[in-house]
Amino acid sequence: MRASIGDKVIFTHAELDRLIALLWGDGIPVVGPKVADGAVVYEPLGGIGEMPWGWSDESGPGHYRLVAGEDGALFGYSLGAQGWKRHLYPPRQNLFRAERAGRGFRILRSVGDDASPPMAFLGVRACELTAIGVLDRVFSQEGFEEPGYRSRRGKVIIIAVECARAVGTCFCASAGGGPAVDGRFDIKLNEIVEDGGHVFLAVAGSDTGAALLSRLSVVPASDAQIIIAAAQPVEAARQQSRRMDAExxxxxxxxxxxxxxxxxxxxxxxxxxxxxxxxxxxxxxxxxxxxxxxxxxxxxxxxxxxxxxxxxxxxxxxxxxxxxxxxxxxxxxxxxxxxxxxxxxxxxxxxxxxxxxxxxxxxxxxxxxxxxxxxxxxxx
Amino acid sequence: MDGYPKGNAVGAPVDPMIPRPFRITKVKSEVPGVFSWHLVPVDGGGFAYRPGQFNMLYLFGVGEVAISISGDCRDGEKIVHTIRIAGSVTKAMSSLSVGDVIGVRGPFGRPWPVEPIYGSDLVFVTGTIGLAPLRPLIYEVLHQRDKFGRVIICYGSRGTDDILYEDELHLWRGRFDTNVHVTVHSAPSGYRGRIGSVAAAVRAAHIEGGDTQAFVCRSEVMTKPAVDALHERGVSSERIWVTLERNMKCGIGLCGHCQFGPTFMCRDGPVYRFDEIEHLFEIREL
Structure with missing residues (x-):
């Protein structure tokens, strides 16, 4: 089935594995959630077998623990310990190399010529997508765009996943960062695990996203599935006990x-x-x-x-x-x-x-x- | 102040993070611990800037420092920097000689106003090395001397051997169209000049507050007494311009270090109109 922007389609978790393989096959490394050192981290990801399948998390002031999830979801955790910033604006970046030349120096390489590879981010939450929007603004100023960030950001394919639950430290609903994903994505997913079924409701937000979905085995979403997906961010907002003062x-x-x-x-x-x-x-x-x-x-x-x-x-x-x-x-x-x-x-x-x-x-x-x-x- | 630039005004470089090689064509020892360089682009191109802007100066393999430009911006041949030895980079820079090549990133920052203050009396209030960021504006004012009213320079130093650009102060003092007041904190017996603070020199100068624009470059703690003295002379905060200092790493509002309240000093400063920042000025460790 051909998917267009805005179509709500369903595919199985096995198709998600195929999506990851397709992207790698296209020469696009996939970065997504994995479990390492007792936390969820966003690292290069070969397939769904490496994902935090069945893991959930709990979080409070000075507290973070991975715990067994109840429903065997792939995205049953809330957030990785660190966001996507490290992939868009790495903690160490070379600005230039130079060598001595006579009584001065010669620049050998500058950040501008850094041809960074494309990437696909799998599992971007609403708050993280909002944060990427903030970085887009920070690094794109009047008269100057940060070249390294622009180069990486321009080639990123974003596969967002909407939250179905919140943890104790979440307050995106009052801060304006989520939990509904409402833009800037190539594909938005809602994970639906029930009655032994494990599927994703997917929406393409760009031509790139639509083209990717068209290469998967998808069927139109049912009304019931659309209602379940729409209820997820509402429930995630309801669960939030912390609130950021608008003032x-x-x-x-x-x-x-x-x-x-x-x-x-x-x-x-x-x-x-x-x-x-x-x-x-x-x-x-x-x-x-x-x-x-x-x-x-x-x-x-x-x-x-x-x-x-x-x-x-x-x-x-x-x-x-x-x-x-x-x-x-x-x-x-x-x-x-x-x-x-x-x-x-x-x-x-x-x-x-x-x-x-x-x-x-x-x-x-x-x-x-x-x-x-x-x-x-x-x-x- | 319509037409007064909000941020980096001119000459923003193509890749602002990459130093451009400049050759040192002259080294001048100014006062103890302070030296000046004349710099010429190795690539033969030009370098446009406005009074009050600064550059990031890079010494190969050692590091980089933010230094205000202190020459004449109409001088198409060279740029001038006056540098005080304050840390490891400036110490290493002090050992360079004519022919050596350093890196320059810039110009950065919001400049002093020039055109918007045509017609006003001007008073410059500064001390020790603070004259360096003001000198380009003084040059520019003297280039267009008929566009301004009275010109008063109040300058203070610690002693009589650390008066920066002393020859030029004498030169400006000798002009019939500038008033120069030099004051020192301590002097050998027999010294016939003024002794005391810069603020006292401001109080003693014949400043008519109504249409006077003041330009202040002092350390942050000494800026307030200077501003207070100007207020006493009837110069309101909207007519006082100050230049400030913060840690700077990038020059383009990207590294965060130079924040002062909501401003990035490298881009929204280092020149501020005092009323823009008056409410922040006396908050400690801001």
Whole structure:
């Protein structure tokens, strides 16, 4: 059957395996969920046999565990420990290599000539898709597009999977990041496991997606299946107990000198985990290295965190010495100044920063506390 | 301020992350721990910039630093940078000599306003190496001297041996159309110049607040006393321009390091109109 954009079709889990093989056959590496070191990670994926089949997850402040799922689903977990950012904007990127030439140097290679291979992302959640949209905005500025990101992003095929459940740290419904997938995908999937059946309801969102679906064995979705799929994100939203205050940007603007920052700093270890797992944090530093001869030099761009002391270093020392200043920078940037910079929030509500904080700091609670500590605009 | 650029104004390079080789054609020792370079593009091309912009200077295999451009932007031959030895990169740079080649990325940042302030009196408030980012604007003002009212330069240094561009300060002082007030914090006995703070020099200068535009380049803690003195002289925050400093790695608002409130200093600064940032200015460790 030929599938067009917007058609709702059904295929079996065995066909998903074929889709993965088809993509590899086309020379497109598939990156998708796997279990490694007790967590779901997004890595190159050969077939559904490598996926977290039957695994589910639970998550809370400073807490993440894989647990046995109930229904044998392939996408029964909620989120990978790290998002897709590492595949679109790798933690280490070479900016250039250079060699000594006379009394100067010659550039041998620049980030612009990096011909990155295409990729297919399998299992992108709504919040992650929103996060990719945020990165698209961050890396595409007036007069300048980050060439490495643009090159990778332009060749990515996105196969999104809508959430049917939420975990304890999810708050995408209030942050605006999900749970419904509503754009930017090539194929959107809903996994339906019931009565011994295991199928996917698929919709193509692009010509690429439609062409891929047309190569699979698909049948039109039934009304019952369409209703089940539509109910999944509704249920995922209903299960969310955490909520991001819609007034967060204003609360933070009024809280720059709040005493509450010292309270957070009493708990925060400034480890930077939150910034490393955040799907939108984009800060980087550069590292210049040479070989032993001193005739070859390289510059690398590395993910950086606003929690390091070096981050704010200027001649004379670091500007943000105190943990409270660094925490304020992270939270205020993510939830408030981001709007001024990019016209959107830097937070999609994935909740990773809550789960992977070793002391369980919960940004939704910190906003609540800041509001109570005086960040309210007085209307409540 | 219609027509005043919001971000990187001119000459944004094709690949802003790749250094372009420039040859050092002159090294000048300025004051202890401070030197200047004249730089010429190795590829023979040009280099356009506006007063107040900065470059990222790269020393092969060592590292990169953000340094303001301190020459005359009408000089089509060379660019000038004045560098204070502050860390490992600038220390290594201080050992280079004429003929050596370094890398330049830039120009970056929002420049000082020029055309929008035609007709105003101007006052420059700075000290020690802070004169370096202001000098291109002073040159530009002197090129178009008839477009402006009175020109006052208030400059302070620690002692009498660290007055940056001292020869030029004398030169400008000798002009009938500029007022130059140099003040030092400490001086040997018998010194006949002004002793005291830059803020005190501002208070003593004949500034008529109404249509004066002020340009301030001081360390962040010393900026406030300078601004206070200007306010006292009737110069309001909308007529005060400051240039600030943050850690910079990229120059294009991408690495995040230079954030100051909602702004990326490398792109939305380093020049700010003071009223844009007044509410953030005294918040500690922002």
């Amino acid at each position: 967060a940007p204003g609360i933070l603007e009024r809280s720059l000198e709040s005493p509450h920052w010292d309270d957070v700093a009493g708990r925060c270890l400034t480890c930077g985990n939150c910034t490393m797992v955040c799907p939108t944090c984009f800060c980087t530093t550069v590292e210049d290295v040479t070989d032993l001869s001193g005739n070859h030099a390289e510059r690398w761009r590395l993910w950086d965190s606003c929690f390091t002391i070096d981050y704010s270093h200027i001649a004379g020392g670091a500007l943000r010495q105190k943990a409270s200043s660094r925490y304020r920078q992270w939270l205020t940037h993510k939830l408030s100044t981001w709007h001024r910079q990019f016209g959107m929030s830097g937070c999609v509500g994935c909740g990773r920063c809550i789960a992977w904080c070793p002391v369980g700091i919960d940004i939704t609670r910190e906003i609540e506390s800041l509001r109570k500590a005086g960040g309210s605009d007085g209307t409540d």
